Amino acid sequence: MPTKQNKLTILYSHGSKDPRWKEEMETLTKSAKGLSENVLTAYMELCSPSLEEIILHKGQDSISSIDLLPIFLATGKHLKIDIPAQVKELQQKYDIRINLLPPIGHHHLLAETIKVITAENIKED
Numbered sequence: 001m002p003t004k005q006n007k008l009t010i011l012y013s014h015g016s017k018d019p020r021w022k023e024e025m026e027t028l029t030k031s032a033k034g035l036s037e038n039v040l041t042a043y044m045e046l047c048s049p050s051l052e053e054i055i056l057h058k059g060q061d062s063i064s065s066i067d068l069l070p071i072f073l074a075t076g077k078h079l080k081i082d083i084p085a086q087v088k089e090l091q092q093k094y095d096i097r098i099n100l101l102p103p104i105g106h107h108h109l110l111a112e113t114i115k116v117i118t119a120e121n122i123k124e125d
Helices: 017-035 051-058 077-094 108-124
Strands: 008-014 040-045 061-068 099-100
Touching: 008 051, 017 040, 040 051, 040 077, 051 061, 051 077, 061 077, 077 099
Parallel strands: 008 040, 008 061, 061 099
Antiparallel strands: none
């Protein structure tokens, strides 16, 4: 059996049927994914790859753990119920530890970015 060596960081987003939405998300996460081959994007629904597809593609036996970073602005039903249920199911199914991180909307840098963008807009008036 291979040694579990790969710790993955998954940028986890909602997903959309609109391919332009996915293109924007891929562009938004491109620089983060450039940090390591083990930083990937996955989608909760409506487009691929799903978290499970990434586990299968990378090989469940090679994944030591997954840090799941939700690219969500606020904590709603998906973060309270749906995603934790998915995490629990996949942990049990594949025997992989998945660490659900706080969504990016909780990070102080996002609030600061909103402030900077707002300030730039105010100066344009």
